[in-house]
Amino acid sequence: MYISELHKGIESEITVKGWVTNSRSSKGIEFIVLRDGTGYLQCVIDQNNVGEDNYNEAKILTQESSVELTGKIIENEREENGLELLVSKLLIVSISEEFPITNKAHGVEFLADKRHLWLRSKRQWAIMKIRNNIIYAIHNFFQKEGFVQTDAPIFTANAAEGTTTLFETDFYDNPAYLTQSGQLYGEAMAMALNKIYTFGPTFRAEKSKTRRHLAEFWMIEPEMAFYNNEMNMDVIEKFLQSVISEVLDKSKTELKILDRDTALFEKIIKNEFPRITYTEAVKILKGEKDVNGKNSLTTLEADLSDLKSKIEELKKDIAEREKMVSDTNIKKGKRNFIKSKIGQLKNELKSTEEKASYIPQWLESAKNFEFGKDLGGSDETVLTRMFELPIMVYNWPHEIKAFYMKRDADNPDFAKGVDVLAPEGYGEIVGGGERETNKDLLIEKINEHGLPMDAFEWYLDLRRFGSVPHAGFGLGLERLVSWICKTQHIRETIPFPRYYGRLTP
RNA sequence: UCUUCAGUAGCUCAGUUGGUUAGAGCAUCUGACUGUUAAUCAGAGGGUCGUAGGUUCAAGUCCUACCUGAAGAGCCA
Numbered sequence: 001m002y003i004s005e006l007h008k009g010i011e012s013e014i015t016v017k018g019w020v021t022n023s024r025s026s027k028g029i030e031f032i033v034l035r036d037g038t039g040y041l042q043c044v045i046d047q048n049n050v051g052e053d054n055y056n057e058a059k060i061l062t063q064e065s066s067v068e069l070t071g072k073i074i075e076n077e078r079e080e081n082g083l084e085l086l087v088s089k090l091l092i093v094s095i096s097e098e099f100p101i102t103n104k105a106h107g108v109e110f111l112a113d114k115r116h117l118w119l120r121s122k123r124q125w126a127i128m129k130i131r132n133n134i135i136y137a138i139h140n141f142f143q144k145e146g147f148v149q150t151d152a153p154i155f156t157a158n159a160a161e162g163t164t165t166l167f168e169t170d171f172y173d174n175p176a177y178l179t180q181s182g183q184l185y186g187e188a189m190a191m192a193l194n195k196i197y198t199f200g201p202t203f204r205a206e207k208s209k210t211r212r213h214l215a216e217f218w219m220i221e222p223e224m225a226f227y228n229n230e231m232n233m234d235v236i237e238k239f240l241q242s243v244i245s246e247v248l249d250k251s252k253t254e255l256k257i258l259d260r261d262t263a264l265f266e267k268i269i270k271n272e273f274p275r276i277t278y279t280e281a282v283k284i285l286k287g288e289k290d291v292n293g294k295n296s297l298t299t300l301e302a303d304l305s306d307l308k309s310k311i312e313e314l315k316k317d318i319a320e321r322e323k324m325v326s327d328t329n330i331k332k333g334k335r336n337f338i339k340s341k342i343g344q345l346k347n348e349l350k351s352t353e354e355k356a357s358y359i360p361q362w363l364e365s366a367k368n369f370e371f372g373k374d375l376g377g378s379d380e381t382v383l384t385r386m387f388e389l390p391i392m393v394y395n396w397p398h399e400i401k402a403f404y405m406k407r408d409a410d411n412p413d414f415a416k417g418v419d420v421l422a423p424e425g426y427g428e429i430v431g432g433g434e435r436e437t438n439k440d441l442l443i444e445k446i447n448e449h450g451l452p453m454d455a456f457e458w459y460l461d462l463r464r465f466g467s468v469p470h471a472g473f474g475l476g477l478e479r480l481v482s483w484i485c486k487t488q489h490i491r492e493t494i495p496f497p498r499y500y501g502r503l504t505p
Numbered sequence: 506u507c508u509u510c511a512g513u514a515g516c517u518c519a520g521u522u523g524g525u526u527a528g529a530g531c532a533u534c535u536g537a538c539u540g541u542u543a544a545u546c547a548g549a550g551g552g553u554c555g556u557a558g559g560u561u562c563a564a565g566u567c568c569u570a571c572c573u574g575a576a577g578a579g580c581c582a
Contacts, residue, residue, distance in 0.1 A: 024541045031541050044540080063532090078542075098515080103543050104531050105517050109574055165580090181582090206580055207506075219582065339530070340543085343518070350510095354576060357509085361577085376579075419582095428582060476582030501574080 003039035006073055006083050015070045016041065016085065017093075019120070020061050022103060030058045034069065034085075039253075040122070042076075043069050043085040054090045064096035064120070105343070108489070115496060116505045126254035127492055130247060131481045133254075137246035138199070138220055138477075141239055147195040147222060152182025154201065158455040165205035167215075178203035181474060184404070184459050186223035187435060190470055191462055197222040207500045210377065211489040212427055214478055216498040223472035229406070229416040229434040232471035233392055236420060236430055237273050239475075240390065245269040247484060258485050264423065265484075267388060274387055277395045278414070284386060285366050285379055291386045299385060300363050307356040314349040318342055374400045381425045390429075394418040403445035404459075406434040418473070426483035432473020439463040 001014045018036030025031070030045040047055040049071075061067065068091040076084040100110075101117055111118045118124055142149065155169070155176045166177040182198040189196045198221045205215065224235065244265050248255075255262055276284070283289035287297035321342050362378040369379060375393075384391060398407055398415035405415035417433035436442050439460055446456055481493035491497040496505065 022543080024544050026539055026541060026544085027537080028539045029541080031544085033542085042542080046539080048539090078540090080542095098533065100515070100532090102516065102532055107517075107574090110516070202582080204581070208580065209575085210577075210581095213581070217582070337543095340517095343530095346518095351576085354510090358577060365578090374580085377581090378578080431582060474582060479582055 003034070003036050003041045003081075005038075006041065006081075009073050010075060010083070011073065013070065013072055013088070014085075015068055016043075017068045018066070020063060020065045020067060020096075021120075021122075022063065023061060025059065028055075030055070030061075032058070032061065032067075032069075034067070035120070035122075035125075037125075039081065041081070041083060041085055042079050043071070043087050045087045045090060049086060049088055050090060057092055058090055060095065061092070062096045063099040063102070066093040066096070067091060068093060112491065112497075112502060113505075119495060122257060124492065126257040127481065127485050127487065128495065129254045130251045130258075130485055131477075131493060133247050133250045134243060134477070134481055134484065135199075137243040137250075138239075138475075140246065141242045142197045142222065145195070145235075147197045148189075148193045150186070150189045150193065150196050150198055151200060152179065152185035152189075152198045152221075154179050158452060165207075167203050167205045180204055181219070182221050183223070183472065183474065186221050186472060187404075187459070187462055187470065190223040190225045190472070191466065191468070194226075195222070195224045209500055211491075212377070212479065212482075214490055214494065214497055214499050217490075217494065218477040220475045220477060221472060223470060225468050225470045227434075227471040228469055229394065229418060229471055232432060232434065232473060233275060233394065233418055236392065236418070236432070236473055240273075240420070240430075241269045243480070244484070255485075260484075260486050264388065268390065271389055273390050273392050273420070275392045275394060278393055278397065279371075279395070281375070281383055281393045282369060282371050285369050285375075285383055287367065294386055296366060296382055296386055297363065300359060300366070300382060303385070304356060304359045304363075307352055307359070311349065311352055311356065314345055314352065318345050318349065321345070372397045372399070375419075377427060380421050380427045384421045384423050384425065384427075388423065390423060391421050392418050393421065394433075401433070403449050403451070404435050404442065406436045407438075407441060416471075422479070422483045424483065424486070426479065428476075429479045429483060430473050430475050432471065434469065434471040437463060437467050437469060439467075 001009060001016055003016060003018070006014070006016075016034060016036060018034045020032050021035045021040065022033040023030060028047040032043045032045060034041050034043050045055060045058040050058070069085060069087050070089040071085045071087040074084055074086055075082055099117070100114055101121060119128065139149070155171055156179045157176065166180060169176050169178060180202055182200060182202070186196060186198050198219075200218065201216055202219045203216055204213075206213065222235065224232070227235075248262060248265050248269070280289065284291055284296055287295050321338050324338055358378070362382060365376065365378055366382050375383070383393075394417065395408060395411070395414045396405075396417045396419075397413060398405060401415045401417045405417045408414045408416055415433065417431070419428050420430035421427060422429045436445070442460065442463065443453070446453055478490050478493040481487075482490045485493065487493055491499060491502075
């Protein structure tokens, strides 16, 4: 029986198969926390119940040893899931060698090296389950809305946007690149199937070293025929609300394990997202325009002074606890507990100081933002800080957007693109817009970007044969997972992350 | 690519102004304990201080270069 189904078997005799994730012992009694991939369960091995042979076997169980345990399921309020297994029989499947990942703290590099084992830990388990639910919710939404899922190729002859670095491979003695977007192919398929979406891996060879970047990530790219950018934004909003609402519903346990506050999500699924133009966004960023009485520059300054007082508090707290540790009368266990708390506080202090040190730079960068430029990571953080919900920034200067973005006839300097910025500093999770339908403008743009025209002949065909207005967007799956799970780094959101400097395991 | 910080036991870290034989917790092993929740208690083993040079009577500690990692910027989803 799977641990997730045990509530059906209370008071009955069942067998669970899994791995020992933690064990504690006392004389004549062993407590084992078993995980089977579907959940966690405390199992009690009492010498009086299992007999001496089984009990002696239980004593040699190491972390991650695999076992089959038979016994009676009983209710126990002290446990997280309210259940406990009174073991009557123990069968060892395999005794594990010393497991490198313990229940204590580990550094990021060590965990990344041991990713294949790290995935077994509770937090990673919860993230992977949420990732799965997000993927399911995405398909669910599009399928219900009548979209057809199609696939774009991974090998491509050239760049879609030309600006970013590509991974080059050898394709039968010719250079080929790993795709950085399936969008152009999505457009072709939308002309054949109307509303479509692609769901596949994409690759960017940028040497980005931030907590928001991966070299290999999964992207969802819907494309809709006969849609303009306003309709596109409506879809994005409905889509994100639908996914979040489904995750809220299905991933309660996992969100709790991650200690994720879901109040924000409740608001998101009930309220329209603010839509602001790039021009407005710049004004807000520079502090020239307030949002609900809030000014970006003063908000940032207030954040800074909050951080500073937090730093003082932490320092005081640490000093007090260090005094407690130096007391010789204190019990060893208590002292270790305080020591580990001090370690935690020191880490918190370090990251708070780091954060505080960046704010003045962010302030400068916000104040001096040059109209016409793309929003940087810090600008996005400042901007989203002004709103509670995700925000949609639309109508961007056409020069900083891709060649296929539709020019706004009323404001020729702008293109009908839209970016969705996630709250809490998670940045851009969606980028999209309406596509250019004017073939001559497209040709002009392709030349401007210095792209090889012959590689885009097929794309221009889409404008030659029954061209229609159409729009779409791209969602970075890992960015969404990262935000929903509130992870420290995007590398926790994919089973085996690939990023600058990381190719194994 | 740039800026800042870091690299000491299997893991997480401490190591004061350069000064005796390099320290703790966890993990491992041995023992104690009949309801533990990161269990606790007693004991044991475990080190090329990232690498290479240099300064010095003396370097984990100071200097230089390189390697690796982290955070941020740039670029982006």
